[in-house]
Amino acid sequence: xxxxxxxxxxxxxxxxxxxxIRAADGSEVLAAARSTDDAPRPxxxxxxxxxxxxxxxxxxxxxxxxxxxxxWSLRHDRQARRRPGRxxxxxxxxxxxxxxxYDDPADDDEQAAARLALSLDGAAARAPVAAVVVKTVQGEGxxxxxxxxxxxxxxxxxxxxxxxxxxxxxxxxxxxxGPFFSFEPAGIVPDxxxxxxxxxxxxxxxxxxxxxxxxDVWRPGEHNGTFRGYNPAFVTAARALEVFWSDGTLQxxxxxxxxKVGRALTGLAQRYGLPAPRGRGLAxxxxxxxxxxxxxxxxxxxxxxxxxxxxxxxxxxxxxxPPLTIGYxxxxxxxxxxxxxxxSTAGR
Numbered sequence: 504x505x506x507x508x509x510x511x512x513x514x515x516x517x518x519x520x521x522x523x524i525r526a527a528d529g530s531e532v533l534a535a536a537r538s539t540d541d542a543p544r545p546x547x548x549x550x551x552x553x554x555x556x557x558x559x560x561x562x563x564x565x566x567x568x569x570x571x572x573x574x575w576s577l578r579h580d581r582q583a584r585r586r587p588g589r590x591x592x593x594x595x596x597x598x599x600x601x602x603x604x605y606d607d608p609a610d611d612d613e614q615a616a617a618r619l620a621l622s623l624d625g626a627a628a629r630a631p632v633a634a635v636v637v638k639t640v641q642g643e644g645x646x647x648x649x650x651x652x653x654x655x656x657x658x659x660x661x662x663x664x665x666x667x668x669x670x671x672x673x674x675x676x677x678x679x680x681g682p683f684f685s686f687e688p689a690g691i692v693p694d695x696x697x698x699x700x701x702x703x704x705x706x707x708x709x710x711x712x713x714x715x716x717x718x719d720v721w722r723p724g725e726h727n728g729t730f731r732g733y734n735p736a737f738v739t740a741a742r743a744l745e746v747f748w749s750d751g752t753l754q755x756x757x758x759x760x761x762x763k764v765g766r767a768l769t770g771l772a773q774r775y776g777l778p779a780p781r782g783r784g785l786a787x788x789x790x791x792x793x794x795x796x797x798x799x800x801x802x803x804x805x806x807x808x809x810x811x812x813x814x815x816x817x818x819x820x821x822x823x824x825p826p827l828t829i830g831y832x833x834x835x836x837x838x839x840x841x842x843x844x845x846x847s848t849a850g851r
């Protein structure tokens with residue numbers, strides 16, 4: 504991999520990515536505050552939505568979709584009985600998070616930084632902030648890129664308040680936005696980075712948590728469990744790094760392909776009277792005003808042989824994530840299918 508940030512990170516493949524303070528992707532950053540007392544607090548668990556019926560203590564159906572599903576987890580239920588009054592194994596109460604508004608493109612850089620500081624100061628007024636978790640480009644939230652100035656303001660705030668800066672790069676890392684890490688254009692250096700999905704290079708399950716060495720404080724055997732690395736994924740991940748990141752070829756190619764996709768989507772938006780697309784590299788979102796239209800376009804594209812998906816709080820955004828290795832002819836064909844799908848739905 505070519506030289507990038509001067510900071511060295513230590514990698515742990517077995518630890519879950521920011522499990523204690525990460526929540527579902529939406530239009531918000533999450534700031535996790537430390538508890539100010541040791542008193543036991545009620546813990547809310549959102550258990551599996553597809554728990555088999557034979558394991559349900561109340562006899563409610565699970566996988567067969569014939570009855571209601573309760574937020575229940577067998578594992579957490581057993582832990583609660585074995586360890587009454589104690590906090591979950593994540594280390595902090597899972598509900599101790601404070602949502603903070605994400606970067607608003609309507610603000611200029613100065614307004615965006617001021618609004619962010621005001622929101623974070625409000626969170627810190629309740630209790631010291633332990634860490635801030637952020638996606639530099641929200642994926643499921645509707646493909647919302649945060650501007651570099653906003654990210655730099657966030658990094659400066661965390662440094663000034665002794666909080667960790669954690670970047671969730673699961674979906675938009677590994678070159679998806681051009682550089683290997685999505686935050687590189689902002690020039691920030693996070694304390695912890697979460698990677699997954701494309702890191703294996705071959706679609707095999709793998710997740711990495713990178714951290715500054717000074718934060719790797721576990722003793723041997725202290726942090727353990729059944730989450731271990733899948734051996735073939737280590738092989739394919741190492742090979743992918745060797746092949747694609749030994750120089751800047753893939754980054755340049757992704758940047759050029761992304762600019763082409765952005766221009767094409769801008770043309771479609773203008774032609775069909777849609778809001779402007781947004782994205783970086785090969786992660787793009789095309790919003791629709793009419794509810795349900797994005798889903799209709801997805802279905803039409805699928806029938807024509809193109810896989811796209813929806814994103815956003817109301818599934819109002821068409822999310823385009825082409826392979827980083829996509830060729831010119833494939834790209835042209837895919838954009839043509841997308842044009843026809845939009846014309847048959849949104850263009851009516």
